[in-house]
Amino acid sequence: MKLIYHLLAATGIALASASVWADKPALTVYTYDSFVSDWGPGPIITKAFEATCGCQLKLVGLEDGAALLSRLKMEGKRSRADVILGLDTSLTGEAAATGLLAPHGVELSQLDLAIDWSDKVFLPYDYGYFAFVYDSDRLTAPPTSLRALVNDANGPKIIIQDPRTSTPGLGFLLWMRQVFGNDTSEAWKKLAPRILTVTKGWSEAYGLFLEEEALMVLSYTTSPAYHRHVDKTERYRAAAFSEGHYAQIEVAAKVAHSPNQALADQFLAFMLSPEFQNIIPTTNWMYPATRSHTALPAAFNGLVSPKTTLLFDASVVARQRKIWIREWLDALTD
Amino acid sequence: MDPRVAGRAHRLNPFSLLVRDAGWFGVVAIILLIALVGGTLLVLLTASPAAVLATQLADPYLYRVVGFTVWQASLSTLLSVLLAIPTARAFARRDQFPGRGALLRLMGLPIVTPVIVAVLGIVAVYGESGLLNRYLEPIGLSWRGHFYGLTGILLAHVFFNLPLSIRMLLPAWERIPGENWRLAAQLGMTASQRFRQVEWPALVGVLPGTISVVFLLCFTSFAVVLVLGGGPRATTIEVAIYQALRFDFEPGLAAWLALGQLGICLILVVALHRWLRAQPVSRGLKTGQPRALGFDSVGQRWFDGILLTAVCGFVALPLAAVIWLGLNGPLARVLSNATLWSAAGRSALISTLATTLALTLAFGLTLSARRLSTRHRQQAAEGLLLAGSMTLAVPPMVIGSGLFLLLLPLGLTFDIATALVAIVNATLILPYLVRTIGPALMNSGARYQRLCLQLGMSGWQRFRLIDWPLLRKPLGFAVALAATLSFGDMGVAALFDTTGMLTLPVMLYHQLGAYRFNEAAVTALVLIVLCALVFVVVERLVGQWRS
Numbered sequence: 001m002k003l004i005y006h007l008l009a010a011t012g013i014a015l016a017s018a019s020v021w022a023d024k025p026a027l028t029v030y031t032y033d034s035f036v037s038d039w040g041p042g043p044i045i046t047k048a049f050e051a052t053c054g055c056q057l058k059l060v061g062l063e064d065g066a067a068l069l070s071r072l073k074m075e076g077k078r079s080r081a082d083v084i085l086g087l088d089t090s091l092t093g094e095a096a097a098t099g100l101l102a103p104h105g106v107e108l109s110q111l112d113l114a115i116d117w118s119d120k121v122f123l124p125y126d127y128g129y130f131a132f133v134y135d136s137d138r139l140t141a142p143p144t145s146l147r148a149l150v151n152d153a154n155g156p157k158i159i160i161q162d163p164r165t166s167t168p169g170l171g172f173l174l175w176m177r178q179v180f181g182n183d184t185s186e187a188w189k190k191l192a193p194r195i196l197t198v199t200k201g202w203s204e205a206y207g208l209f210l211e212e213e214a215l216m217v218l219s220y221t222t223s224p225a226y227h228r229h230v231d232k233t234e235r236y237r238a239a240a241f242s243e244g245h246y247a248q249i250e251v252a253a254k255v256a257h258s259p260n261q262a263l264a265d266q267f268l269a270f271m272l273s274p275e276f277q278n279i280i281p282t283t284n285w286m287y288p289a290t291r292s293h294t295a296l297p298a299a300f301n302g303l304v305s306p307k308t309t310l311l312f313d314a315s316v317v318a319r320q321r322k323i324w325i326r327e328w329l330d331a332l333t334d
Numbered sequence: 335m336d337p338r339v340a341g342r343a344h345r346l347n348p349f350s351l352l353v354r355d356a357g358w359f360g361v362v363a364i365i366l367l368i369a370l371v372g373g374t375l376l377v378l379l380t381a382s383p384a385a386v387l388a389t390q391l392a393d394p395y396l397y398r399v400v401g402f403t404v405w406q407a408s409l410s411t412l413l414s415v416l417l418a419i420p421t422a423r424a425f426a427r428r429d430q431f432p433g434r435g436a437l438l439r440l441m442g443l444p445i446v447t448p449v450i451v452a453v454l455g456i457v458a459v460y461g462e463s464g465l466l467n468r469y470l471e472p473i474g475l476s477w478r479g480h481f482y483g484l485t486g487i488l489l490a491h492v493f494f495n496l497p498l499s500i501r502m503l504l505p506a507w508e509r510i511p512g513e514n515w516r517l518a519a520q521l522g523m524t525a526s527q528r529f530r531q532v533e534w535p536a537l538v539g540v541l542p543g544t545i546s547v548v549f550l551l552c553f554t555s556f557a558v559v560l561v562l563g564g565g566p567r568a569t570t571i572e573v574a575i576y577q578a579l580r581f582d583f584e585p586g587l588a589a590w591l592a593l594g595q596l597g598i599c600l601i602l603v604v605a606l607h608r609w610l611r612a613q614p615v616s617r618g619l620k621t622g623q624p625r626a627l628g629f630d631s632v633g634q635r636w637f638d639g640i641l642l643t644a645v646c647g648f649v650a651l652p653l654a655a656v657i658w659l660g661l662n663g664p665l666a667r668v669l670s671n672a673t674l675w676s677a678a679g680r681s682a683l684i685s686t687l688a689t690t691l692a693l694t695l696a697f698g699l700t701l702s703a704r705r706l707s708t709r710h711r712q713q714a715a716e717g718l719l720l721a722g723s724m725t726l727a728v729p730p731m732v733i734g735s736g737l738f739l740l741l742l743p744l745g746l747t748f749d750i751a752t753a754l755v756a757i758v759n760a761t762l763i764l765p766y767l768v769r770t771i772g773p774a775l776m777n778s779g780a781r782y783q784r785l786c787l788q789l790g791m792s793g794w795q796r797f798r799l800i801d802w803p804l805l806r807k808p809l810g811f812a813v814a815l816a817a818t819l820s821f822g823d824m825g826v827a828a829l830f831d832t833t834g835m836l837t838l839p840v841m842l843y844h845q846l847g848a849y850r851f852n853e854a855a856v857t858a859l860v861l862i863v864l865c866a867l868v869f870v871v872v873e874r875l876v877g878q879w880r881s
């Protein structure tokens with residue numbers, strides 16, 4: 001066994017030294033795959049950052065935010081990541097507990113989020129709100145509050161994502177918890193008959209919705225902006241709920257043991273620059289995190305803008321997540 | 335070790351005995367397989383504390399999940415295989431109608447379609463607002479409100495597995511010697527007697543393998559069950575494993591669940607093989623087709639015609655929906671994207687690597703199993719075949735994560751990601767190869783073992799002259815299936831790095847994740863067309879290769 005390890009390690013060194021980017025310093029950023037895809041911010045950001053840093057930006061696309069966290073936990077101190085980008089506030093509590101991340105040291109006054117932000121480890125780069133998107137051709141009077149959605153026995157059928165396998169799914173679970181508190185279990189039971197199905201991830205749910213299987217799907221307040229901007233249609237809209245909407249704040253953090261601390265700092269600072277922030281709306285379909293960006297694209301006009309922003313503290317989510325998922329399971333399975 | 339050398343030793347331990355009887359090829363294959371699965375499970379088991387595990391494994395919810403998993407998998411398997419028997423029989427009886435070859439190839443497509451694409455296709459036809467409901471509702475027939483749940487799960491599983499079962503069962507009829515049919519005619523057997531006495535003995539050689547592959551596929555089904563199951567009541571063990579690895583990061587729990595899954599599958603599959611014991615098919619000539627003997631009645635012709643139309647329609651409709659959506663998408667834009675073609679190239683590379691590896695392992699296992707069975711070590715032979723088909727019960731996420739943790743100390747995980755994905759894919763396709771090559775080789779062994787001994791024929795010569803002609807057709811299908819499965823499989827690419835591992839299925843997911851549903855439809859079309867192409871080419875190349 002040991003011999004095999006040595007042999008493989010030798011091949012590894014040979015491969016690594018032969019790689020073309022050995023001459024320039026490289027910054028490795030772990031992120032989720034819709035960030036790195038051709039349609040995401042990845043390609044543009046790589047170009048912009050490499051133009052100023054004299055380095056190579058290596059984006060590693062993993063399935064989603066949860067995959068990012070589990071990869072970090074798996075690799076621990078051996079991680080090759082210098083920066084991780086793409087966790088949201090329902091995962092940051094557990095990410096902080098790994099002890100693998102270092103303070104960002106960035107001035108937070110430039111942030112312009114829906115809430116105050118003072119976290120010293122996680123630096124936000126964009127944010128959005130969960131919302132039910134509906135098809136206005138088929139649903140003319142969508143519910144105006146989460147309570148109305150839950151209580152109306154004749155209400156529209158919805159598709160949601162599984163909180164055990166997807167971040168939006170977990171987001172909705174937290175949203176329900178914010179609105180219904182200790183009565184959440186009852187609320188889930190009331191809502192159950194109108195949940196058409198619960199999918200593994202966002203893509204399955206949205207795909208079914210576009211095939212008109214249900215009238216509403218759990219997505220984001222910014223989803224209609226995509227349809228306006230690219231499909232040129234007003235058909236899909238987000239329903240505004242009077243209790244407020246649960247926020248998703250996407251953050252990045254520096255890996256403590258990374259040998260490229262200076263480059264990582266430079267990247268985090270770049271993340272809040274107008275160059276980065278300006279492309280967020282039409283590539284990641286989220287709101288920029290700072291004031292420094294130029295005006296939002298026209299497609300963002302008139303989107304639902306929640307009066308109240310709902311958000312649990314990351315430590316509460318880390319502590320309660322399993323208990324609340326269990327509550328959800330029990331409510332929907334008996 | 336050279337088996338002859340081992341044979342000369344006076345006292346042999348069980349291992350040397352196995353090497354002697356099985357040959358080194360199979361022994362190496364089985365050791366590699368056990369090391370891969372065992373090693374990955376072990377590294378996960380040691381990665382999390384045992385104290386927490388005990389309470390989690392005692393959770394009654396977990397047992398409900400196990401119960402549901404077994405229940406839905408059994409029902410899905412029963413439906414798929416029960417429908418497949420008469421359909422395969424109809425295909426065997428109607429061996430000359432125009433379009434038969436195309437229809438049989440169609441049967442290879444559902445299983446290789448990426449799950450999310452297939453699900454969207456199925457829903458477009460059979461869903462709540464699907465095509466059928468739209469046309470049937472005005473005449474009072476509708477299943478609105480009933481699709482999501484067990485109905486949806488069973489429908490999708492039958493869509494994936496009925497065609498696969500048909501293709502796996504069909505060779506049974508081709509193996510029935512003409513003498514048997516003539517004898518049946520002489521004895522004036524009725525249709526049901528013919529089925530029991532002539533067809534069943536041939537069928538029972540391929541049935542256990544087919545049932546176990548389908549069962550394992552349904553047992554480990556994940557996204558389909560969640561999406562069409564209608565809620566968390568429909569949860570399989572695989573969901574719990576994904577959750578444990580991904581969201582909760584409890585590798586130990588994931589490994590225990592995987593072991594449990596493997597254990598349950600193993601018990602059920604072994605029981606099945608005990609119950610349906612393969613009987614040697616008598617040797618004979620390929621003359622005297624049943625049709626020439628007057629077995630073919632008008633009623634039978636109608637029955638076969640209706641059945642074939644219904645089954646092919648059922649399978650073709652969702653595929654047609656996928657193709658239709660693709661043709662209506664932005665074809666030019668997607669096709670002119672260079673990324674698409676480099677992704678296709680990478681998919682082809684992974685598929686080639688995975689198929690080569692799996693084929694090597696499969697030949698190791700099946701040739702050794704035959705050697706063992708001709709030396710009257712039936713149980714060891716069955717054990718080898720079983721091991722080769724059980725890898726389907728181990729979730730790719732578990733093997734992938736285990737390999738990842740195993741190789742982590744070397745810092746190699748980036749550089750050899752392609753190889754890792756290919757290895758995981760190889761374990762996924764191995765069962766199809768073993769279960770298709772296995773029966774054909776065993777059969778050729780049972781028929782020609784004595785002849786080969788008499789002629790002193792062995793090794794390559796025997797393989798080329800005796801086995802190959804019997805093997806090439808089923809092998810052509812199996813290799814084509816394996817290559818396309820690996821080609822269209824998202825597998826564990828996302829576990830490593832989707833930027834560097836941009837395969838076609840990964841690209842499809844990227845498009846979906848970016849709201850590009852219409853572009854994804856075109857990618858899905860390209861994927862299906864390429865799969866069909868790979869299928870036809872490989873099946874032709876292998877299936878008609880004259881030795």
